[in-house]
Amino acid sequence: MTRKLLIFFVALLLGSSIALSAQQHGGGFTGPGVQAVSVQEAKNLRDDTPVILRGSILRFLGDEKYLFSDNTGTIVVEIDDKLWIGLSVGEKDLVEIRGEVDRELISIEIDVKSIRKL
Numbered sequence: 001m002t003r004k005l006l007i008f009f010v011a012l013l014l015g016s017s018i019a020l021s022a023q024q025h026g027g028g029f030t031g032p033g034v035q036a037v038s039v040q041e042a043k044n045l046r047d048d049t050p051v052i053l054r055g056s057i058l059r060f061l062g063d064e065k066y067l068f069s070d071n072t073g074t075i076v077v078e079i080d081d082k083l084w085i086g087l088s089v090g091e092k093d094l095v096e097i098r099g100e101v102d103r104e105l106i107s108i109e110i111d112v113k114s115i116r117k118l
Helices: 002-025
Strands: 050-062 065-070 073-078 095-103 108-117
Touching (some): 050 073, 073 095
Parallel strands (some): 073 108
Antiparallel strands (some): 065 073
């Protein structure tokens, strides 16, 4: 029984360290299916489509929602507070947002998974 318990804890520790390493180094899938698109194009994509947007955040709208803009239009983006990680962004800063299209009955937003200043 002691040996099984030891194996369990080693496996748990190994799994935790792999997950922590992945979080610290960031990254993720960048192959087919992840598209760099304009705001106008994003508004025509299906729900849950992964996208990359490049532009500016114009203003805070409240409740983790911001107005994002590029040269084709504006769209609401939802950025969880934990994603900012000390990043300061002004309305004149160019940012890259990676996220997914979130289509509701009467609105379209981008659910942001990561943000970085360019």
